[in-house]
Amino acid sequence: MSQWYIRVAKVTKILMAILICLITLVQVNVADAEELTQDFSDVKKTDWFYGHVMDARRAGLVEGTGNNMYKPNEDITYAQYLTIISRILDETVDSKPVSNPWYAKFIDSARGLGALDKNENVNAVIAIPREMMIKYTCKALGIEPYTGNEIIFNDVKPEDAAYLNAAYHEYLTEGTKVLGKDKRNFGFGETATRAQLAAMALRIKEYHENPVAYKEKAAQERKAAEANWQKAEDAKKAQYSIKSTDIQGKMVSAEKSRIFIEEALKGIKVNSDMSVTVTIPDILPEGWVWRIRVGCTEKDGSWGTLITTSDIVVGQTITVKPYTAASNIKEYTVKIEFDNGISTAFKGGVGSGMYISKDLIKGGKYVYVYGKGFTERPSYNP
Incomplete structure (x- = not known):
């Protein structure tokens, strides 16, 4: 075999090796690119x-x-x-x-x-x-x-x-x-x-x-x-306002009252240790106040108050531990309504046209509209 053929063979071998390396490099780069674009x-x-x-x-x-x-x-x-x-x-x-x-x-x-x-x-x-x-x-x-x-x-x-x-x-x-x-x-x-x-x-x-x-x-x-x-705040103020047209006699309309009360209910929950956490939003107009009570029903049928309005600071979170052993508790029930700071029994007093009472463990909700009675009750027998 001539020297020329030997040199050609060597060059060809080197070129093939380079080509294989380039192909491998391209494959690696393509794989890396695919990995970077693939969704997690x-x-x-x-x-x-x-x-x-x-x-x-x-x-x-x-x-x-x-x-x-x-x-x-x-x-x-x-x-x-x-x-x-x-x-x-x-x-x-x-x-x-x-x-x-x-x-x-x-x-x-x-x-x-x-x-x-x-x-x-x-x-x-x-x-x-x-x-x-x-x-x-x-x-x-x-x-x-x-x-x-x-x-x-x-x-x-x-x-x-x-x-x-x-x-x-x-x-x-x-x-x-x-x-x-x-x-x-x-x-x-x-x-x-x-x-x-x-x-x-x-x-x-x-x-x-x-x-x-x-x-x-x-x-x-x-x-x-x-x-x-700011736009959301303006909309919120419009939603959480009480106008003269919302008041009928001594009561805020049930529809308007429910907007406030349902929002307040979102901030009340029972924790795994049976303590109750309450965060009442600052959404009532100036001068209006919440009337809130959380009661505890024990398995022996006894009942007591765990939280009242005086325990709550609007806009802040409080957590109250049960006054009895957690294993004794059957249910917590919250009742929420509000007024303008004056009892409806007195002149100038205006209150919510309804109250909502909710079982915090079972989730049942009682809606009482003044003048109509209960309009909603839970499906189970209270």
């Missing part, structure tokens, strides 16, 4: 967080938990959140050798970015509070703590507000509930879910890439959210 089995297209999870996954910021699952309702851990920060701000972190445990290199990266103090240690596998997520984010992005005395978050003490207020002014947090223009609840001490993690990851990434453009966009979104809140 527990993240549906109808979920509010679907787009966030998929976008964050394609950006390489979040991963599944195995078996094609994302576990969107699982709490975020310190490790998971610090991993997000390091992946956004440290482009080299994923190329570094795998650490043991897996999150060690990400926490070291976050420390190098300034998110963590030099000697700060964290329990990486426990859920991270929302306020710590904000603190680490601000420190990593170089956002200075806010030094003003402004109160934005009603559930945050002034000494804990510096980084939270700074993040609010940078549009990195909106809190958990809008209470008005620049008024919020933050959810201090609460944790966040992996679904929320994906949304936060994209927000931090967008801020990091172009803070000015991000804040301009976020400002418009905040303005729209506050406008929607």
